Amino acid sequence: MKRGKVERKSLLAIYNRLLRSYGPREWWPAKTRFEVIVGAILTQNVSWHNAKIAINNLKRKELLLPKSMLKAPYRQIANCIKSSRFYNQKAKKLKTFCRYLALKYDGSLDKMFFKDMNLLRNELLDLKGIGKETADCILLYAGKKPSFVVDAYTKRFLARYGLGKEGASYDEIRRLFMENLPKNVYLYNEYHALIVHHCHFVCKSKPQCAICSVNQNCLGFTFSGSII
DNA sequence: GGCCAGGACACCA
């Protein structure tokens, strides 16, 4: 398969089909940018359901603000987020981010997100506890910057379609999307959200879901071979 | 009771 136009057409066609099938998802499920960031950290390797319980606990304790979280005892945060698994590590990660925000940007998310996307991404990746997926979630969903998010669902989706090279790295998959789609925040936002919706709510409830089959699929596509 | 769920990191060969 030729690279370039074919890839772009395929990726856009899949997106349009997903959008037509499910409608806009309008992510991220949070009310503030800080809540998005906290959610991105808490959902690491855990279901959104468990992360949401932790977020609600933080909200009840009025800790869902950078300043109050920074001041709060580490143990209090850990207790609030127990449902999110690995809560001791995640409490440290939240504290680390709040400290970074306070020291580097006077606690202002406006100042932080004013920074160039790639520079900010590197800064976030330097923080202990923030990896590539979490950094991209923060950039896209909280900062409204065009950084495509690759998560377990994205990898599963590509694998089920037979689109992804087996064992493709995070960077390879991210590059695939970013080099073959218009750099558009809304598009990246919806694309990732639609993939999650499809994998989590549709395929999960219907194990026989046709999209998981290479030969026939419920979105009306039949692909063969990797496009990476 | 076992398995899985929207990672990240340290350590080792």
Added chain:
DNA sequence: TGGTGTCATGGC
């Protein structure tokens, strides 16, 4: 550079 162990809850 890639593989593996660690972290350690809640729902089904």
